[in-house]
Amino acid sequence: MREYIVEMNHIVKSFGEVRAVRNGEFTLRKGEVHSLIGENGTGKSTMMKLLYGMYPIDSGEIIINGEKIEKLDPKSAIAHGVGMVHQEFMLVNDLTVLENVILGFEPKKGLTIDFEKARKDIQHFIDRYQMDIQLDKKVSQISVGEAQRVEIIKTLMRGVDIIILDEPTAVLTPQETRKLFEILANLKAEGKSLVFISHKLNEVMEISDRISVMRQGQYMGTVDKDKTSPLELTKMMIGREVFLNIDKTYSKVGGKVLEVKDIWVSSLKETSKIRGMSLHVNEGEIVGIAGIDGNGQSELIEAITGLRKVEKGSVILNGQDITNKKPRAIRETGLAHIPENRNTRGLNHTMSIEDNLIAVEIDKEPYTKGIMMNVDASSKYAEEMVKQFDIRPTDYKLPTSALSGGNAQKVVVAREVSMNKKLLIASQPTRGVDIGAIETIRNTLEIAKKKGTGVLLVSAELEEIISLSDRIIVIHEGRITGELAANEANENNLGLLMMGGEDELEKGETES
Amino acid sequence: MNQSLKSFIKILITIVLSLLIGTIFILVTGENPISAYGALLKGALGTKLGLGTTIANFTPLLLTSVAFVVAAKVGAFNVGVEGEVILGGLAAAYIGINWVFLPAPLLLLACFAGAMAVAAAWAFIPAFLKAYYNVSEVCVTILMNSVALYIGSYLVSGPMSAGTAVPQSDPVQVTIPKIMNPSSANAGLFIAILIVVAVIFMLYKTKWGYKIRTVGTNPAHAEYAGIGSKRVFINAMLLSGMLGGIAGCIEVLGVHGFYLDGFAKDLGTNGMLAALIVKSNIVATPFMAFFIAVLKSGALAMQQASGVPKSVVDIITAIFIVIATMEFVIELKKKHKKGE
Structure with a gap:
């Protein structure tokens, strides 16, 4: 048997100019809880949404149960046994819990829905994993924790054996978190493999078998829970970079x-x-x-x-x-x-560098006289700022949407710092x-x-x-x-x- | 410049495509498209009466289309221009009939001022609800259009009625001179052009315009930069309403000489269409408004000369919208593809 039921190798994914995942790696063993941690915006959710087929990957490969998957969408992901519980629940508020769970693949009896069979099937999972769920309540009437359990049942009903949980504890109270962890332990005991996305280290240390760390879209490494500490994980998450040389002065501190x-x-x-x-x-x-x-x-x-x-x-x-x-x-x-x-x-990308530079002083002289904008004054100022802060390209009539992230940020910095507040x-x-x-x-x-x-x-x-x-x-x-x-x-x-x-x-x- | 040339070409293509599809419909009716379009053009531009009618149609459309654009610049979808035209017309009629103690030039000014004030007050309602309670301005303005329509109908059937069979008011005591008898074209055209030029200037050369554009394109940035986005939003909607009010005033004083029930029918909608086709590009909007005016005034001539029903023109304008929207969808798809 293969060591891993999921392998994601050299994953790259960009959204427009933003490279959400630069070099993503992830593996999952059968029956383990594998945590994926990192700060906000480091690409951990994106990695898992790629595995669930919500977006196509730019490059790299995804292997599930030894089979290299070329085209993945949520439907085929489920067919391959991968389910996901999203951060934002995907439930219909006005339907009952029962209706929500079977939505999309209702068991049929002739032309009508076989609610009895559905109820029996769901009850089976509820008993097996000791989930506390009221099937006949409307989703709008149940608690967040219960809604989350409904989401988990939904994935189980579709027969998956890999469940991705995207920051499941972010919305839970400590008591509900406890309950969730019990369910996760039950699932694991039944042989399900779980991916747990989080940035709360104490939770990760509690339930994981292995932990992978991502930083700025990069895979930083995987460690066994038993061989690591929160401190080491923090270091991996925050990382060390080349030390940029700044001559720090200790000036006289005022009032x-x-x-x-x-x-x-x-x-x-x-x-x-x-x-x-x-x-x-x-x-x-x-x-x-x-x-x-x-x-x-x-x-x-x-x-x-x-x-x-x-x-x-x-x-x-x-x-x-x-x-x-x-x-x-x-x-x-x-x-x-x-x-x-x-x-x-910080910026209005439909407007020029020049117009953005005067955004917070639009009511002041010399940029407006009376009600008229004074283009001579703002152009002169823009020319100065472009030179002083080395903003490229230097044509300050261009919209800021044409600038790279660094140069766009320089426009913001130039504007805010030059006011000497x-x-x-x-x-x-x-x-x-x-x-x-x-x-x-x-x-x-x-x-x-x-x-x-x-x-x-x-x-x-x-x-x-x-x-x-x-x-x-x-x-x-x-x-x-x-x-x-x-x-x-x-x-x-x-x-x-x-x-x-x-x-x-x-x-x-x-x-x- | 390159960009505006590009959008100009796009508009041309849109026009040609819609006319081509219109051709199919004309062929279906069994007529000759070339002679039908010829009759349309001749009817709209070839005779003095035709040209006058085109100009008379164009004048309110110019104002209502720019009214829509001003609202669009601040991020609002103002369907309520028609209601603002109606109430502006009502106010102008009321003042023009009753404030006869004023000398004529002052009375004329008072009519315009009253029309602008009432229409702006009407526009304030959806603007305020949107800015402070996030109520959709689209819903509110659509509903308020009906309210405005029935207020007008009630007044000219009851308190302000001239006692005629047709619901209309007494004649106003001051009018805007006609310029191309016997058509309805009147000097209101020049007023409208002046006002539109002033609005374009305001949008691109003054700090008010800067703020309107900022709030319309990035409200989060406006808030951060200390631009009071709620106030700017409301002010732009008031301006939009005023432009509608002026259109109503010109219709009442220049075209009819009294308040005629239902005079504003389609003025707001067609202005909105002109603006939508060119995606609220304020410089292109007047041209599109003129083009629609040509279609509308030529349609009748076409029907008389060739037997093609004038509703074909409505089909063509509808196709316009479809094509313009399609282009929007195509652009979105491109962006989406790039995003992946």
Whole structure:
């Protein structure tokens, strides 16, 4: 018998310009739980969606049960025994659980649906795996955890023996997670093979047999659970890169520019994603925020910049209370902001480089006089910026959609930094840009700091945080777990705090 | 420039294709397509009356199509232009009949101002609902069109009725001079052209236009940059409504001389079609509006001269939309393929 029932070799997958998976590798043994971990946007979900046939691969090969599959779509994936439980449930709210499970392959009795047979079949799985499911309730009336079990039953009913679970615990309470893990253990005991996608290390350490790590679309390696530790996994996930040389200066730190006092903020899906954060930024220093992606960084920045509502607590900028003020008012109080997503927030790709450079100052002289836009002034300014930040191509009348990621990001950085505001928020300033642009952007932040700007830096690159920051604040699940001076910080102690600190880890270990 | 040349060629191809398919329908009716199209062109452009009718058709279409484009630039699909035309016409008629204490030039101005104000207020409702409660402006404007239509019908059948068999109001005391008797073409054409030029200028040369385009193309960016997207959205919808109101005012004061029930029929829809065919390219829209005006005014002549029913013209305009949409689908597919 073959060692692996699934093999994915040298997988490459791009979406337009974005290379979601550069070099993906994955193998699955029969009857194991194999976790795929990595930060957000590292291609782990994409890898599994490729296995489930939701998109075709660009290159590479997928082998299931020894057979090389040329053309894969969800239907044939199911026929090959691969099922997937998606992050977003694919259930019809107004149908009952029973109807949902059989939707698409209803057992027939003449012209009508044989509900009795369906019920019996499903009940068989429910009993076998001790799933707690109420078949006659509508999906809109059941809990998230139950809906997830319905999804699992759905895959089982289709006769699969490989089940992919895409971040199944993200939506569950700890109790429901416990229940899920029991079911997964039952499934494994029955010989099913499971793929578990997650970025929560303690869960991964609890249920996996083997663990594969991905970073920026690259396969980083596979380890046996028994031979690894959360610390090693963190290092694999975050990684080390070539150290870019930045002459870090310790300038004289001035008064407080930004003060965040015990704020609570909701995210799109979770209420109180941020639970009581307090921090401050002084003039002339860079404060780095370290943390695994998705632990509240985005919500914190949006709350400070007025793009998300603060539920409780206050934000003070330049001595003025800016809590829940409009973005424009906050900018006028002294904020510049390099947003984490340059494509949706930072730039308007239908407009020219020049028009994007004046986007936040469109109401000000000299770019408008009265109501008229002053093209002479904005062109002159654009010409200067293109030269100063080495934006290529240099034709500033081109739309920003024509620029590479690095050059597009330089447009955002040029605009925000050249305003010389008191506070500069830089969120993932070098994400997805080339090495040359990384250097330009990092130096720009350093220069801003020397000029006395207070900089709040959020980055998924630990190396970037360590090399640029004067102080480092670590967050985990919406809370600050520690603060370190830059010269005390290293990947070990930061990694520990990023996982919730010593207490959390010990707790995790005794549990498992 | 290259880009605009390309889109110009695309529009030409669309026109030719639709005329070709129209040819098939004409052949089905057993007529000669060349003589039918000839009669259509001659009827629309070849005689003084025909040309005048074409211009009279073109004037409101120019305004309603640009009204649709302005809304589209801010990301709204304003089906409600027709309702705005009706209410603008009503306001102009009311003022033109009752405010006779004003000297004529001031009365004329008052009619336009009133039409713009009422139409803008009407457009405010869907704009506000969309901006603050995310209610689909498409649904709201479609429904409000019926409401506007019946408000007009009620008023000219009741309180504002001239007492004639046809539901219409008393004549207004100020009119816009006709320019090509005996047709309905009137000096409103020049007003419309001036206003449209001003709107194009506003969209591309002023900070208001910049904000409208930003909100329309990337609202998340607008929010981040501190551009109050809700306010900009509402303002653009108000402007769109005003343009509809002006069209109504010109129809009442320039064409009819009173408020005639149902005068706005299809004015909004055809303006919307003109804009949709050229994908809300504001420079191409007036040309498309003119082309539709030619088809509409020539259709009757074609029917009289050749026996081809004038509904063939409606078929041709419908095919326009289909082809223009198809091109949109093809482009999407290309993008999708590239994405894979």
